[in-house]
Each structure stands twice: as C-alpha cells, then as structure tokens.
Amino acid sequence: MFFIIGTKFFTFGSEKTAEQIRCSQCGALTQFTEKTGMNFITLFFVVPTIPISGKKKFIECPNCSARFQTE
Numbered sequence: 001m002f003f004i005i006g007t008k009f010f011t012f013g014s015e016k017t018a019e020q021i022r023c024s025q026c027g028a029l030t031q032f033t034e035k036t037g038m039n040f041i042t043l044f045f046v047v048p049t050i051p052i053s054g055k056k057k058f059i060e061c062p063n064c065s066a067r068f069q070t071e
C-alpha cells in the first residue's frame, strides 16, 4: 500500500462580521467572513488525518479574498 502524505489548510465557518471593516488590501468597506482554519496532514491530499496546528481564527475579505488573523 502506498500513501501520499501532504498538508492542507482546511477552513470552516461562514459567519459574517457584525461590523463593516475596511480591507487594507483592496480598500473595500464590507462585512468580512469569519472563519476558523486548521492545518492538517492529509492522506492523498484529500483526507484530513492529523491536525498539526491549533485553530486559527481569521476573517476573509469577500472582495479580494485577503485573510487577516484576528487573534
């Protein structure tokens, strides 16, 4: 059996921020999407197997997809 191991950053969550935030990358004033992400070791690049980082909270700009860590 041959395993292909990789790492992938998975994100989940799609809450909108309560306040509008100015994106420092594209300048848009908009509600950002709040997401939680974790790095996983994956099998065959698909199956998340072992988390290799803690949870990271960040917000994502819906306009240009820039991500900003919130804590």
Ligand SMILES: [Zn+2]
Pocket: 023, 024, 025, 026, 027, 028, 061, 062, 063, 064, 065, 066
């Ligand atoms: Zn932006």
